[in-house]
Amino acid sequence: MSHPHPELSAPAPLEKGALRVIPLGGLGEVGRNMTVFEYDDRLLIVDCGVLFPEDHHPGVDLILPDFAAIRDRLDKVEALVLTHGHEDHIGATPYLLRERGDIPLVGSELTLALLGSKLREHRLKETVHHVVREGDRISFGPFELEFVAVNHSIPDALAVVIRTGAGLVLHTGDFKMDQLPLDGRITDLRAFARLGEEGVDLFLTDSTNAEVPGFTTSEQNIGPVLDRVFHQSKQRLIVACFASHVHRVQQVLDAAVAHGRKVAYVGRSMVRNMQIAHDLGYLTVPPGVLVDAKDLAELPPERQVLVSTGSQGEPLSALSRIAQRNHHFVHIEEGDTVILASSLIPGNENAVYRVINGLARWGANVVHKGNALVHVSGHASAGELLYCYNIVKPRNVLPVHGEIRHMRANAELAKATGVPADRVVIAEDGVVVDLVDGVAKIAGKVECGYVFVDGSSIGDISEASMKDRRILGEEGFISVILVVDSVTGKVSGGPEIHARGFAEDDSTFDAIRQPIIDAIDQAIADGVDDSYQLQQTVRRVVGRWVNKTHRRRPMIIPVVVEA
Amino acid sequence: MSHPHPELSAPAPLEKGALRVIPLGGLGEVGRNMTVFEYDDRLLIVDCGVLFPEDHHPGVDLILPDFAAIRDRLDKVEALVLTHGHEDHIGATPYLLRERGDIPLVGSELTLALLGSKLREHRLKETVHHVVREGDRISFGPFELEFVAVNHSIPDALAVVIRTGAGLVLHTGDFKMDQLPLDGRITDLRAFARLGEEGVDLFLTDSTNAEVPGFTTSEQNIGPVLDRVFHQSKQRLIVACFASHVHRVQQVLDAAVAHGRKVAYVGRSMVRNMQIAHDLGYLTVPPGVLVDAKDLAELPPERQVLVSTGSQGEPLSALSRIAQRNHHFVHIEEGDTVILASSLIPGNENAVYRVINGLARWGANVVHKGNALVHVSGHASAGELLYCYNIVKPRNVLPVHGEIRHMRANAELAKATGVPADRVVIAEDGVVVDLVDGVAKIAGKVECGYVFVDGSSIGDISEASMKDRRILGEEGFISVILVVDSVTGKVSGGPEIHARGFAEDDSTFDAIRQPIIDAIDQAIADGVDDSYQLQQTVRRVVGRWVNKTHRRRPMIIPVVVEA
Known part of the structure; x- marks a missing residue:
């Protein structure tokens, strides 16, 4: 197994007929996913997301991938493919488009709709969109693309196949393999099998849950739990989840109908995303169930459901304000029920527990993933990844999307299915991997730092400033x-x-x-x-x-x- | 169920014949446990621990209970009872003794030995010790004490019975009910039953794991997992755990013997505590297994086991330095195995994952509670607490030791076993509870802030300074x-x-x-x-x-x- 080495130097110019993979984010961290493919002096980008800062980067709003390695070749970018609509895959796109506004954007209907509303917020209008769906094939310069349906915690996610003269690359994006998803749209293993028979020269696979044994529980299993909580609740219900989790919200809407309650959305991104999902047909809103937040407040508590953002304890979110009895119209009462139907992203524990304790202090009953099955992950666990490797039988593997511990666990899974150890490449951000004559090898390292967005400044804040902040904040x-x-x-x-x-x-x-x-x-x-x-x-x-x-x-x- | 109210005022003087409970720490947080009992104008203190700061208190070394409410009555303190030797129960004792050095200290042999080494570090020598063991009865002024064996993640833990004219109080301290503990010393439910038959007027119970369904797994179940990891490991093994977890270290020593390895301790507190535990007979060191760290380094890697501190990712600990290849004699190599045989305290996730990623980057195989059964909790889960309530059948319940969410969950368990809702009192730090005529009721609130230790200053740093640090650290x-x-x-x-x-x-x-x-x-x-x-x-x-x-x-x- 190849490892990144600190002593790596800049890669030599790419050999004729070879494919270069340049990861600019997401390899060594959970977030800011961005991978650049180079072939015949042309570039293709897959994803362009943001990373949310943790304690080591105090006060920072967002962290972007470092575009430095391709900044002087942006004119050679054929397209930016977005695998799905999560922030860690699309969130940095406006910042890339500020540097070259006419990069063609390629993605599914929902992905591009979510991206579109983000671009409008950034006042970027004149962009080039190519809506694709599973099964579609489309070429950009030397890159022949094909798209494969994958199942994830947002609808309409795609894996992408990249064919060049160097061979066939399959990039899963984020995915899991729920066999009974709410929308019936499963990860297309028949396509994976067909591609495997054709020969997958390089397989880039989501590492997020590679350390988790077994299989990710089906989203459907949350329904009965919600049903039970709704049944037991005699007062107001508040459900917090990610603003992009269309199927989670779908289950809340269905439970509300079953229990004679009305639903209002709270939080700007929740309102906006669910409107988009509804308009495009990804969310089915039963007639009459949805009301304005103000109208909901007029109903008796036992008929109210609020679907809210703030599931990660964000201090300015509606849920945090509710927990502090500081919200302009939601006054939490003893006996109210709050469901955190969400993951707990590492680093957010203190903030989330502060919110839970705040709610509990007023006598609310708080249901969360620690005490009930109200959340399932969006990523394939070890068991699912084994299926993938056995179906695809890739010639080379590059684990992506995860911290080094996740990528290593993913690499071990690949090896366990028979991929030779020297064909499994562990690379962190900036470590360049070349596919030459069917063999993937580390070719060198390009500049790839953290680019901090803080207020209106982008990239002005350096690691030295971060260090100053850490000292000032501690001492x-x-x-x-x-x-x-x-x-x-x-x-x-x-x-x-x-x-x-x-x-x-x-x-x-x-x-x-x-x-x-x-x-x-x-x-x-x-x-x-x-x-x-x-x-x-x-x-x-x-x-x-x-x-x-x-x-x-x-x-x-x-x-x-x-x- | 009674709740703390922000509008509570100072309590009236205590009625004749009544018992007052004044919690000065640990109710509303996990740490700095300290409860004061007042009867007939005399005081008894149970535990005097520290709280480790989290992100809201940047740069602080320790947080102490606030002694303000009893500062002018320290001469009336009959004794300080220490239920066990963990920092969150004994760690603030030196600071209390600085204010009155001759408070009699009461606790088990191991507890007082661990406390003694701490007091020597603080250069406090002339203290009054009363070593007690399970079954012992001893009186201090109007407080008749009896001690009951409880099982916890440190040996020799005790629950304490406090009899006064106001009735019988049973305080569990921290405990769980492992039915097959390594040392055979189970939580004495026969004593709990006997006390219940006598009549427990007020039951103070550990809330830490009240949200966790079912039963805490036995410590014994870790042994076979360690055995398997030792069997698979072909190189150096490093095991990190809490420096007070005698039984965890015992299992590592036993595994080392079984697999022909030698063990060295790394980290000052590990060396010191294991020496104390060994001297007192709580740790059995098989002959020849223990060597100096420097001698261990001379052995081939496959014969080395390091037992280290740093399991919470503490940046200056041996393990963190090993992960950065910055340790003076342990050089981590590809194929080494590191076991984090420890909990992951909320708030430490980023630090711990940084260490895991650091180790993984060098090719180490990292085993932790997320991917193997290498840790069990020291606290009773919901199922165990139900047993307790049904055996004791208390007349009044005061959940202690936990955040408000834990105390509420504990209160629900008490009610589920038939304790009337109005006899279950939820009180946070500073909220005074009086036991009058067999009924526990909130009587008011005393001053109870955070007391920060930062460098050599104690209590000089205020919340305003904390706020300044947060702003400086972010902006x-x-x-x-x-x-x-x-x-x-x-x-x-x-x-x-x-x-x-x-x-x-x-x-x-x-x-x-x-x-x-x-x-x-x-x-x-x-x-x-x-x-x-x-x-x-x-x-x-x-x-x-x-x-x-x-x-x-x-x-x-x-x-x-x-x-």
């Missing part, structure tokens, strides 16, 4: 300001000492004022007249003092101002 | 420094603008320098000569600009220095 800072007379070159004011996140009381610093003045006087007496050196003197004196007296390491910011 | 800061001539009262220097965690480039601020000067000139022309008002002017100008141009909200720190 606070102490700033020490000295004024130096620009004529005499002597200290004429200060030290003014300010601290935040460090201690409450400015008198804390009385003890260090004189030592700072003494140190500066000494430095000046020693002939130091450079303000950088004076600042370093201050930093040293204050740093030693604070470490000795407080056993802490706040950021120390000495400022010497001339006046 | 960074911009400081703007102006010098005002103390003679003329005019601006004579600046604005100097510095930012950290905000943007890389100081030229970002060129656009705002002149507007600041203009605004200050205008303010001075308008007669403003107060430096606070000038600072507010700067704050307003910079705040508006940064929000408009960057869509962010960094902390803005205007400083006006006189020189």
Whole structure:
């Protein structure tokens, strides 16, 4: 099994007749999926998603794939294929289109509709769309594409086949193999089998659940659980789930009808996405069940169902505000029931449990995946992946979509079905894999950093800023300001000492004022007249003092101002 | 069911003959367990633990119970009972003893031995110890105590019975009901039954796992899994677990012997605790299996087992350093096996997965509770709690040890066994419960905040500092420094603008320098000569600009220095 090595250098130019795979996101993390394929000096991109930041990237809104490796070749991009409509697959598209607006966008009807509403929000209008469906074949330059139905936690997901002179690539996108999905649209294993018989030279497979033994439970199994909770509930019901989970919402609508309740959507993305899904026929809304949130509030509690965003504990979401009794019209009461029909994304636990505890404090009954089967994953577990490998019998495997632990587990599954270990390639973001003469091999490494979106800035915030934020957030800072007379070159004011996140009381610093003045006087007496050196003197004196007296390491910011 | 209400006021003085329960920690959170019992103007404390901070309390080392409510009555404390030796039950004891050093300490042999080593670290020596064991009875003032064996994830844990004129209280401490524990010391349900027949007026029960259906798996079931992993492993084995989990380490030692391997402890607390457990006979070390870490390194990899701390992803722990190939003598290699034989405490997921991914990156095989039965909980699940309630048949119930969601789930279990709803009291930290004439009722609320330990300071860091840290950590800061001539009262220097965690480039601020000067000139022309008002002017100008141009909200720190 090939491993990424830190010592990898830039890849050599691609051999004639070979295919290059350049992962720019999603390999080594769950999110910002983006893979570039290069053949005959032309490029094809599969997915362009965002990564939601965790604790290591405080204050950041979004993390984008790094376009640097293809920035000077964007004119060579034949198309961007979107496998499905989740944010981690489509969310960075507006940022790519800002760099080249006329890249043809290829995807299923629902995927492109969800993307379209996002592009409108970003005021991007003049885009080129190609709606495709399972079975369709379409070529872009040297890339002959074919699409295969896959089942996922959003309707209308597609795997993509890429045929070039270098061979056949099958990229699953995100998928699972629910054998009784709500819409009857199963992952097309007959197509996988046919492609396998033709010969799959490189198989890119979703690793997210490769560590999970067995099989992902069917979405259908949630229905009876919802039914039981609805049956037991005597008051208002609130169901939180992802705003794109059309089938989950479908089951809530059906349960509401069965129990004589009405439903209102809460949260902008929920309202918007369900409207799109309904308009396109992916969501069946029984007549009369859906009402406006304000009209719902007029009904008695036992007839109300709210379908809400905020299942990950997002602090500004409707559900968080409800948990704090801070929502403008939903007032949670003892005996209300809240269902978190959602996953718990690692890193969000504290936020989600804060919401659950908030709801429980008011006496609400909270049902969540920890105490009832109200969520199933959207990804194939180990058992399903084994089926895939045995049906496809790929010649080379590149696990995608996951942290390194997921990709390794996926690689082990491939090997267990007989794929030779040297044909299973583990590559992280930026590690380039070439398919040459039917063999996949690591060819080098391209630049691939984190690109942070923070407020209106894109890519201006660096890892150094992140590190500063982490120090400031853990330790606070102490700033020490000295004024130096620009004529005499002597200290004429200060030290003014300010601290935040460090201690409450400015008198804390009385003890260090004189030592700072003494140190500066000494430095000046020693002939130091450079303000950088004076600042370093201050930093040293204050740093030693604070470490000795407080056993802490706040950021120390000495400022010497001339006046 | 009684609920805490925000409008609760201070409780009236305690009625003659009544018992008061004052929870100072652990009710509403998992950690810093501490409950004070008051009878006839005398106090008894059960446990005095620490809480480990999560994301809402950045940079804090520890959180203590708030002693404020009893600070002026510490002379009335008859004893501090420690139910077992975990940090969340004993960890704050040194801080309490700093306030009154001669409080008698009561606990089992192992508990007091672990506490003793902690007190020595804090240089507290002259303490009063009473070693007790199951079945013992001992009185402190009006409190007649009896101890009952309970099973937990550390040996020698005790439940405590408190008899006063107000009735009989049974406090489980942390416990579960493993029916086949490694040391054969089961939770003594015969004693629970006998106490129930006598009549338990108030039952305080561990809520931690009340949301978990069914029964906690026996510790014994881990043995065969370890055996299989040891059997499959052809190289070095590293097992990480809690440093107090004597029985988990026992099973690792036994597996090592069975597979011809030697064991070394890594991590200061692991070495220290296992020495104590061994000295007191709680850990059986087969002859010759234990070696020094340096001697272990001399053996071939297939004969090495390291038992390490760091199972929660603590960044400075041995395991984290191993995962970064940054440890001074353990160099992780492809094919090594790492077992995380530990829980995953909510909030630690990112840190733990970073360690797992780090290990996987070097090719290690990582076994953890997500993919194998290498951990069982130390707490009674719902099924066990039902047994308890049915055996004890308590007259009043106060769920303890848990977040509000856990306490509510525990309350529901009590009610399901027939405890009347109005005899199940939900109280959070500081909410005082009185047992009067055999009925438990909320009596009011005492002060009970978070007390932060940060470096060498205890309680100096306030919630305001925490809020500052959260803002600094998410957004960074911009400081703007102006010098005002103390003679003329005019601006004579600046604005100097510095930012950290905000943007890389100081030229970002060129656009705002002149507007600041203009605004200050205008303010001075308008007669403003107060430096606070000038600072507010700067704050307003910079705040508006940064929000408009960057869509962010960094902390803005205007400083006006006189020189």
